Amino acid sequence: MGLMDFYLANLTIESPTIIPRRRSATGYVGVRETIPGSTLGGAILSSLRRHNRITAQEAEEFAKDHALISSPAFPREKNLLYPAHPFIWRCKEPGCGRYVTKLDEVLKVLEEGCELGPTAIALTCQEGHRALEKMHPRPLPAATLSQGCKSPGEKKEGLESVKVVSVPVSRHRASSIVGALYSYETLPTGLEYWAILTVRQGILDERVDVLRLGRGISKGFGKVKLSLKKLDVNKLQKALPAKAGHTVLYSLSPVVLRSVEHTIDLGAYTGLSGGVRVKAVYGSSTTIGGWDIRRNIEWRVVNAASPGSLVLAEVEGDGTSVAHGLILLGLMGEKIDFGGFTLVGLNMMMPIDIILGDVLAS
Numbered sequence: 001m002g003l004m005d006f007y008l009a010n011l012t013i014e015s016p017t018i019i020p021r022r023r024s025a026t027g028y029v030g031v032r033e034t035i036p037g038s039t040l041g042g043a044i045l046s047s048l049r050r051h052n053r054i055t056a057q058e059a060e061e062f063a064k065d066h067a068l069i070s071s072p073a074f075p076r077e078k079n080l081l082y083p084a085h086p087f088i089w090r091c092k093e094p095g096c097g098r099y100v101t102k103l104d105e106v107l108k109v110l111e112e113g114c115e116l117g118p119t120a121i122a123l124t125c126q127e128g129h130r131a132l133e134k135m136h137p138r139p140l141p142a143a144t145l146s147q148g149c150k151s152p153g154e155k156k157e158g159l160e161s162v163k164v165v166s167v168p169v170s171r172h173r174a175s176s177i178v179g180a181l182y183s184y185e186t187l188p189t190g191l192e193y194w195a196i197l198t199v200r201q202g203i204l205d206e207r208v209d210v211l212r213l214g215r216g217i218s219k220g221f222g223k224v225k226l227s228l229k230k231l232d233v234n235k236l237q238k239a240l241p242a243k244a245g246h247t248v249l250y251s252l253s254p255v256v257l258r259s260v261e262h263t264i265d266l267g268a269y270t271g272l273s274g275g276v277r278v279k280a281v282y283g284s285s286t287t288i289g290g291w292d293i294r295r296n297i298e299w300r301v302v303n304a305a306s307p308g309s310l311v312l313a314e315v316e317g318d319g320t321s322v323a324h325g326l327i328l329l330g331l332m333g334e335k336i337d338f339g340g341f342t343l344v345g346l347n348m349m350m351p352i353d354i355i356l357g358d359v360l361a362s
Ligand SMILES: [Zn+2]
Pocket: 091, 092, 093, 096, 097, 098, 125, 126, 127, 128, 129
């Protein structure tokens, strides 16, 4: 795969940005909550091309060699928000709004290699209200995800979106569709997002760039400021707890497994060895999809698990190599071959302590 640079990307929406809602198995995926990694990666490649920082041939090679991988982009407020794991709920009782999590109990059971029982499901909030609503995979701060929140009145997450109606985005408007109403959810100016970017060394740097993201970019929609901060792999690795046996990983991307006993080969990363044997995935089922520009076909993967899923794994191999491999798995994910059709940016999962310790932001 060659040498790669890793960045924490910060995106600031500078003009209303239209990303059409996409159907999934569980209904519509709200665009406010995640921008797909393939959308962001594509926008960055286009920007490099537009500014002549790469040639058309290089752009083609990058796409073919997957030289640029992006995680989904999640919102950020003061802190990074992470897609919620399945063991957190919010109380819908008027005036309450407490978050309840069973994560501590769940981790204790899983790390001992035991099966989760009904105690992993919360039934009431601390006040005894039986009005819990599941949060998975809505993005929340690490502190809420690990401890919940014990007092009411915490401000609602400020992710308001606006509806745009009748946005003329088609370049081929036939007379029969003049006047048709298009409804898109629009990300308003000022919202901030973050993502992890993995790029072949020397392609990007920490300079600020303006991307064009989503639909209607020729009309001025979708201006997004991108700034990058290099991630230090050694620093992330030092934050890993030394544990053998069962490990719980937190996925930032969709999780796709090709078989029941799926083993992720850490040898796929240059110079490393070891494996991550997946024992169980806790998350809700989703369908992912996109448009393959090179082949001009739409692709869909059913039975993926959403970002925020927890993955119970057994890690095999030599300590240092495996620790490095686990960080690279979180930053680059796994490349999965669907018989001549390869997808990247899947299974970007990291030890849970890195995510809930907010180590990426530090
Ligand atoms: Zn309550």
